[in-house]
Amino acid sequence: MPRQIFQVKVTLADVQPEVWRRVQLPGAYTLDRVHRVVQLAMGWQSFRLHSFEVDGVQYGEPDPDGELALRDELDVRLDAVAHKGTRLLYTYDFGDWWEHDLLVEDVFAAEPDERYPLCLAGERACPPEDVGGAFGYAELLVALRDPAHPRHAELGSWAGGGFESEAFDPGRATTLVRRLT
Structure with missing residues (x-):
């Protein structure tokens, strides 16, 4: 078989x-x-x-x-x-x-x-480990897309600086x- x-x-x-x-x-x-x-x-x-x-x-x-x-x-x-x-x-x-x-x-x-x-x-790319689940991932995406976001630099650095959510x-x-x- x-x-x-x-x-x-x-x-x-x-x-x-x-x-x-x-x-x-x-x-x-x-x-x-x-x-x-x-x-x-x-x-x-x-x-x-x-x-x-x-x-x-x-x-x-x-x-x-x-x-x-x-x-x-x-x-x-x-x-x-x-x-x-x-x-x-x-x-x-x-x-x-x-x-x-x-x-x-x-x-x-x-x-x-x-x-x-x-x-x-x-x-699309998988969310980074330890981002905080679906809610944390949504917050990460918002921050990364908006250079004026108060956590843009912090979360961009945490995600490795090169995280591309659309890449696969x-x-x-x-x-x-x-x-x-």
Whole structure:
């Protein structure tokens, strides 16, 4: 049986204008590998905790303190919990609380000469880590666009001086996600 490939649209919730990616990855990937694909495609650094929710069940890294009731993502393959049309909720950074909608747009047989995973498309740069969630990101965008804003220089420096909110390169994202293979 040929490998099944899942085409997934990853959309960052509560952010305008919309930040999204379209990735293709093997259905045999465990959820921890799906997490890494999302991290690399979006531009996050994987510094923070994360979880998936599928049909009311939460998955993630087991909590050694037992405070979070998460099923171990290492034990669950994408193709075991998802099919075409499935939506997964992926939350990254429990402080900033970045929610992502993962929609399985299609499932198909792998192309024999194609390497997976890959990033087909997307729009806009991912918000910087620790910006303060969707509200903090909106404030950052306002400040960066207005040189007269009282926090323009401070937030521009904090964001590295070269943050371009409209920039996204699917080729670079594909290079990054392919490091998983």
